[in-house]
Amino acid sequence: MSTDGDGGDGDEGPAADVHRLVGVRGLADSWLGAEDARAAYRDLVVARRFDERAMALQRRGWMSGYPPHAGEEATGVGAVHAMRERDWLVPYYRSNAAQIARGVPMADLLLFRRGYPEFHSGEDHRVFPQAIPIATQLPHATGIAMAADYRGTDEAVVVHFGDGATSEGDFHEAVNFAGVFDAPVVFCCENNGWAISHPRERQTAAPTIAAKAEAYGIDGRRVDGNDPLAVRETMTDALAAARDGRPVLVEALTYRRGPHTTADDPDRYRDGDADEGRAGDGGSLPDWRTADPIDRLEAFCRGEGVLDDGDVAAIHEAAETAVREAVETAEAVGRPDPDELFDPVFAAPTPELERQRADLHDFLSRHDPYELER
Numbered sequence: 352m353s354t355d356g357d358g359g360d361g362d363e364g365p366a367a368d369v370h371r372l373v374g375v376r377g378l379a380d381s382w383l384g385a386e387d388a389r390a391a392y393r394d395l396v397v398a399r400r401f402d403e404r405a406m407a408l409q410r411r412g413w414m415s416g417y418p419p420h421a422g423e424e425a426t427g428v429g430a431v432h433a434m435r436e437r438d439w440l441v442p443y444y445r446s447n448a449a450q451i452a453r454g455v456p457m458a459d460l461l462l463f464r465r466g467y468p469e470f471h472s473g474e475d476h477r478v479f480p481q482a483i484p485i486a487t488q489l490p491h492a493t494g495i496a497m498a499a500d501y502r503g504t505d506e507a508v509v510v511h512f513g514d515g516a517t518s519e520g521d522f523h524e525a526v527n528f529a530g531v532f533d534a535p536v537v538f539c540c541e542n543n544g545w546a547i548s549h550p551r552e553r554q555t556a557a558p559t560i561a562a563k564a565e566a567y568g569i570d571g572r573r574v575d576g577n578d579p580l581a582v583r584e585t586m587t588d589a590l591a592a593a594r595d596g597r598p599v600l601v602e603a604l605t606y607r608r609g610p611h612t613t614a615d616d617p618d619r620y621r622d623g624d625a626d627e628g629r630a631g632d633g634g635s636l637p638d639w640r641t642a643d644p645i646d647r648l649e650a651f652c653r654g655e656g657v658l659d660d661g662d663v664a665a666i667h668e669a670a671e672t673a674v675r676e677a678v679e680t681a682e683a684v685g686r687p688d689p690d691e692l693f694d695p696v697f698a699a700p701t702p703e704l705e706r707q708r709a710d711l712h713d714f715l716s717r718h719d720p721y722e723l724e725r
């Protein structure tokens with residue numbers, strides 16, 4: 352697939368450039384099988400349930416903030432299902448679904464949000480910590496890929512980021528380096544139509560995010576980001592190319608349904624009804640706002656005879672149990688020590704850091720940050 356995204360006639364237009372499976376083909380027209388579809392469904396359901404419980408935990412003051420991913424699960428799940436065990440995942444703050452699919456304990460993800468720095472990573476699963484600053488993880492991903500290449504391994508790297516991140520200098524440096532040094536990395540952009548209050552069409556004048564690949568001499572591809580099977584196909588091809596020294600920029604089209612984070616109120620800057628085709632091109636592509644990845648995959652799997660009522664009920668029940676146990680594990684850990692925020696920053700703390708530590712202790716002596724906890 353090319354980076355072409357600026358219209359054209361008939362099948363040459365942007366819609367034709369978007370790789371899809373659900374709603375377009377059957378499993379018989381893919382190398383994926385019944386168990387692949389079931390596995391994708393299981394991971395989507397767990398990730399959605401995690402998101403719902405995490406939102407509720409934040410609302411009752413258990414953690415200070417949370418960036419929901421409802422509706423975007425398929426991009427992370429599909430990408431992770433394309434990875435090999437020894438590949439590396441470099442996530443950002445909206446990548447919980449990818450991390451869960453990769454095996455990072457859900458309790459750890461919750462405890463990271465609770466304020467425990469030691470619970471931020473997934474070393475056992477070759478998952479880096481979630482990047483909170485925009486795009487800083489991209490040069491890291493290229494560096495990890497270059498290191499894997501120098502060491503002569505066959506490992507590749509998948510890095511996730513939003514559409515807003517593609518406007519950062521770090522994006523340019525990371526993709527440029529990857530192109531020049533043939534780094535085995537796949538840049539997987541989760542284009543959810545918004546960067547907080549900034550809509551996609553104000554983010555870049557480029558016709559698509561994938562089109563940006565051309566400037567770096569690498570391949571750019573677009574995929575239905577609400578279809579984990581299409582994402583898996585695209586990412587599998589992209590990872591094969593990356594292992595061959597040809598990095599790829601993948602643009603997964605999806606939609607941020609909820610607020611940017613629990614601190615955000617999207618009603619102040621967007622009108623859901625007028626938001627049609629924000630991530631896509633209008634016309635023949637699904638409406639990303641309502642094309643729910645779970646509903647779509649479930650209907651697809653039922654049609655393929657891959658899931659029935661009993662399977663669906665069992666998968667939802669197992670997800671409920673897994674998330675409940677993760678929440679119980681996290682809740683049992685107690686409250687983090689605020690000094691842990693400062694201790695790992697420098698070997699010897701700077702005067703400014705000590706001033707900030709004193710300010711925090713002063714604040715905590717006057718306010719109870721856990722007053723909402725029940």
Ligand SMILES: Cc1ncc(C[n+]2csc(CCOP(=O)(O)OP(=O)(O)O)c2C)c(N)n1
Pocket residue numbers: 445483484485486512513514515516517541543545546547607611
């Ligand atoms: C370097 C940096 N600049 C600004 C911010 C504030 N910020 C947090 S999220 C965000 C928008 C990011 O949007 P996008 O990359 O599209 O990802 P999304 O949140 O939509 O998944 C911004 C500007 C930040 N975290 N880091």
